[in-house]
Amino acid sequence: MASVSVWQDRLEETALAPVRRTTARFWALVAAEVAVVAWGIYAYTVQLRDGLVVTGMRDRISWGLYIATFVFFIGISHAGTLISAILRVSQARWRTPVTRIAEFITVVALICGASFVIIDLGRPDRVLFVFIYGRWQSPIIWDVLAITTYLTGSIVYLFVPMIPDLALFRDRLAGRTSRWRTWLYRTLAIGWNGNSSQRRSLAAAIGVLMILIMPIAVSVHTVVSWIFAMTLRVPWNSALFGAFFVAGAIFSGIAILIIVMAILRRTYRLHEYVTEKQFLYLGYLLAAFAAIMIYANISELLIHGYKLEEGAEFHLRQLFLNDFAPLFWFYLIGGLFGPIVIALVPATRNTLGVVVAAVLVTIAMWIERYVIVVSGLRVPLMPYTPADYAPTWVEWSILAGGLALFALLITLFTKIFPIIAVWEVAEDHEATVSAIELTPPAVPEMPAPSGGTYS
Amino acid sequence: MPLGQIVPPEQAATPESSPKPWAATIPRRRLLRMLGLGALAVAPMPVLPELLRTAGSGRPLEPVGGPRKPATTRDGRIRQWTMIIDLRSCDGCQSVGGPPRCTAACIQGHLAPEPMEWIEVYEQELAGGGTRFVPTPCQQCQNPPCNNVCPVGATFSTPEGTVLIDQDRCIGCRICMAACPYDRRFFNWGEPPTPPEARLADYSPEHQVPARKGTVMKCDFCPDMVRAGTLPYCVQGCPNDAIYYGDLEEDIATNGKVVVSASRFLSENDAFRQREELGTKPRVYYIAGHGEAVGRDAFSPGRAETEWPWTEIVDGAVTWHR
Numbered sequence: 061m062a063s064v065s066v067w068q069d070r071l072e073e074t075a076l077a078p079v080r081r082t083t084a085r086f087w088a089l090v091a092a093e094v095a096v097v098a099w100g101i102y103a104y105t106v107q108l109r110d111g112l113v114v115t116g117m118r119d120r121i122s123w124g125l126y127i128a129t130f131v132f133f134i135g136i137s138h139a140g141t142l143i144s145a146i147l148r149v150s151q152a153r154w155r156t157p158v159t160r161i162a163e164f165i166t167v168v169a170l171i172c173g174a175s176f177v178i179i180d181l182g183r184p185d186r187v188l189f190v191f192i193y194g195r196w197q198s199p200i201i202w203d204v205l206a207i208t209t210y211l212t213g214s215i216v217y218l219f220v221p222m223i224p225d226l227a228l229f230r231d232r233l234a235g236r237t238s239r240w241r242t243w244l245y246r247t248l249a250i251g252w253n254g255n256s257s258q259r260r261s262l263a264a265a266i267g268v269l270m271i272l273i274m275p276i277a278v279s280v281h282t283v284v285s286w287i288f289a290m291t292l293r294v295p296w297n298s299a300l301f302g303a304f305f306v307a308g309a310i311f312s313g314i315a316i317l318i319i320v321m322a323i324l325r326r327t328y329r330l331h332e333y334v335t336e337k338q339f340l341y342l343g344y345l346l347a348a349f350a351a352i353m354i355y356a357n358i359s360e361l362l363i364h365g366y367k368l369e370e371g372a373e374f375h376l377r378q379l380f381l382n383d384f385a386p387l388f389w390f391y392l393i394g395g396l397f398g399p400i401v402i403a404l405v406p407a408t409r410n411t412l413g414v415v416v417a418a419v420l421v422t423i424a425m426w427i428e429r430y431v432i433v434v435s436g437l438r439v440p441l442m443p444y445t446p447a448d449y450a451p452t453w454v455e456w457s458i459l460a461g462g463l464a465l466f467a468l469l470i471t472l473f474t475k476i477f478p479i480i481a482v483w484e485v486a487e488d489h490e491a492t493v494s495a496i497e498l499t500p501p502a503v504p505e506m507p508a509p510s511g512g513t514y515s
Numbered sequence: 516m517p518l519g520q521i522v523p524p525e526q527a528a529t530p531e532s533s534p535k536p537w538a539a540t541i542p543r544r545r546l547l548r549m550l551g552l553g554a555l556a557v558a559p560m561p562v563l564p565e566l567l568r569t570a571g572s573g574r575p576l577e578p579v580g581g582p583r584k585p586a587t588t589r590d591g592r593i594r595q596w597t598m599i600i601d602l603r604s605c606d607g608c609q610s611v612g613g614p615p616r617c618t619a620a621c622i623q624g625h626l627a628p629e630p631m632e633w634i635e636v637y638e639q640e641l642a643g644g645g646t647r648f649v650p651t652p653c654q655q656c657q658n659p660p661c662n663n664v665c666p667v668g669a670t671f672s673t674p675e676g677t678v679l680i681d682q683d684r685c686i687g688c689r690i691c692m693a694a695c696p697y698d699r700r701f702f703n704w705g706e707p708p709t710p711p712e713a714r715l716a717d718y719s720p721e722h723q724v725p726a727r728k729g730t731v732m733k734c735d736f737c738p739d740m741v742r743a744g745t746l747p748y749c750v751q752g753c754p755n756d757a758i759y760y761g762d763l764e765e766d767i768a769t770n771g772k773v774v775v776s777a778s779r780f781l782s783e784n785d786a787f788r789q790r791e792e793l794g795t796k797p798r799v800y801y802i803a804g805h806g807e808a809v810g811r812d813a814f815s816p817g818r819a820e821t822e823w824p825w826t827e828i829v830d831g832a833v834t835w836h837r
Binding site for chain 1: 630635637638639640649651660663664665666667668669684685686687688689690692693694695696697698700701702703704705706728729730731793795833835836837
């Protein structure tokens with residue numbers, strides 16, 4: 061099995077490479093991300109000083125870009141759950157190289173999403189009142205509970221499958237790295253040495269976690285939708301909303317995972333492990349969820365449009381013809397039909413095509429959240445002229461800061477933790493190799509490390 | 516293959532080949548304990564608020580100043596405040612000239628920040644053409660959507676059936692504004708202007724002075740004024756005596772001129788409530804009309820814009836638009 065051990069060495073070196081070597085370009089990227097985050101923090105201090113009057117929100121459209129971004133971030137946090145838990149349960153082998161990235165996106169997206177709720181508060185100094193005076197009747201409390209539970213669960217679910225890889229880092233980097241890293245890996249590896257009883261414990265723990273995390277994830281985006289659906293607003297008055305939001309969450313989660321994967325694969329030369337296969341399969345998933353989203357939209361809009369209750373006509377006009385028409389049509393055509401077309405046409409059915417589809421979907425899903433929030437509030441309740449909302453520079457700056465924080469945390473993570481689930485990839489490889497040895501004619505599918513053509 | 520040059524081959528060992536002796540002795544138990552702790556960290560999250568509340572201050576879910584004894588009739592029944600607005604007598608103050616007096620009196624009395632109109636006079640299209648004016652305070656719902664969604668109990672129903680907001684509790688999440696189907700909630704988007712004397716005021720949810728930045732405000736139904744023996748500002752301000760205030764429990768209502776039996780007045784005049792189909796059960800009743808009792812023609816539209824004259828006494832007052 062010499063070939064396997066050479067292969068294993070190369071895998072471990074690939075996983076270790078980001079930690080061993082840091083280029084000037086990396087620090088330039090970190091500096092740029094920190095600068096944008098700092099700009100966002102500056103904008104937030106302006107908002108803290110003057111109040112939410114510096115935003116475009118007013119009494120009649122009282123939620124805007126912040127709440128839309130909150131829903132968007134909570135949505136993309138479903139990347140980790142879908143890829144890790146659902147694919148792990150269904151034992152889809154191709155997932156192993158991307159699980160770690162997906163799980164980390166979950167944790168980071170939840171942190172960013174939760175901060176946007178606090179940014180939206182008129183009294184962030186009273187945020188702890190939510191715990192001190194929390195009422196079970198409020199959908200916001202459901203959200204606080206679901207999101208904190210999901211965040212805790214995601215951190216555990218990120219950490220547990222990482223233990224063997226942390227032990228690998230501990231062993232391979234011993235004496236060749238800084239003291240805090242030595243300490244970090246030794247602590248986090250919690251004495252892992254890979255014996256059979258530890259492996260059994262790990263398998264049992266992952267088995268429990270991957271089942272537990274799924275209902276939590278579904279509940280999270282369901283209660284996020286209920287913040288809207290529990291009000292007496294016509295566009296939000298839908299029993300479908302929970303399922304619609306969960307589907308949208310997974311949809312945008314896959315998209316963001318594809319984008320992050322593409323960037324990391326190129327930066328850290330992961331082409332041997334993250335191959336076109338991963339992109340294509342995720343692209344098919346994306347197309348499948350686009351179909352679910354189309355179904356949900358038809359169901360939602362047709363029911364409102366057929367009955368045309370009070371406010372529904374105004375709502376459909378603003379979506380399709382007036383204020384939100386450019387955004388909404390982009391969402392429908394680019395975000396929902398785009399990925400399906402890209403997956404169907406052979407010429408675009410490749411890594412580049414999937415990445416383009418993922419970018420389209422990510423933008424479209426942010427737009428969808430924005431349109432749901434703002435258009436829902438814009439339908440007049442009483443005889444008054446419909447209000448208008450346009451985000452101000454403060455809101456755009458804080459949005460930029462939030463996106464930069466997301467990128468920054470992922471950038472830093474890749475420099476500290478193993479970005480590939482080394483032991484899982486190795487296990488799969490061993491399984492594949494032994495299967496090949498039983499059937500000699502087959503040729504191992506193993507592209508050269510630098511053989512990727514995606515650029 | 517540049518990666519191969521970083522580490523000599525002899526260093527490329529798998530984790531199994533270099534176990535730590537201390538770890539090998541108690542690996543499984545320690546690992547299980549860590550995993551168990553991780554799982555346990557998830558479990559208590561849903562009960563955390565309750566735990567914190569029990570462990571924290573003993574402050575009850577009551578407004579600042581502690582629970583107040585509800586207003587009662589002489590024989591001890593809790594009063595149920597109500598408002599009846601006779602639209603036959605409301606012409607949007609077209610005959611008076613200037614902005615609606617109910618709104619103006621409310622703004623002046625409560626020092627409501629611009630652009631808040633706690634009682635707002637909407638001009639509503641009539642089914643057969645023309646318009647009517649509908650003064651709309653907080654509808655004081657008995658199934659209040661705003662109360663249901665508040666995460667911290669900052670907005671609450673009193674035993675007298677009114678809905679109040681405690682600006683010392685409000686966290687400014689604005690979900691109540693999304694929930695209110697009557698557009699009756701207002702947010703202090705900026706630092707609300709405060710006249711010097713307002714700083715001396717004894718704040719309570721029934722008397723929301725001085726206003727606080729980053730919190731929600733609305734019509735408080737003036738129960739403090741009624742207890743003190745006067746009528747709410749809007750009732751006093753109406754030049755046509757169109758607004759009645761009263762107590763459903765004692766079955767009495769008055770516009771300051773006449774006293775009526777609330778139930779008979781409502782029934783005999785076919786009173787209705789706004790957006791009844793929503794099931795919010797408002798405490799504000801209307802008697803249909805378009806100002807005919809004070810000589811208004813349904814086809815004479817328009818009313819004067821509301822003003823906030825009191826803000827002129829505050830230097831550098833911050834205002835915003837609706």
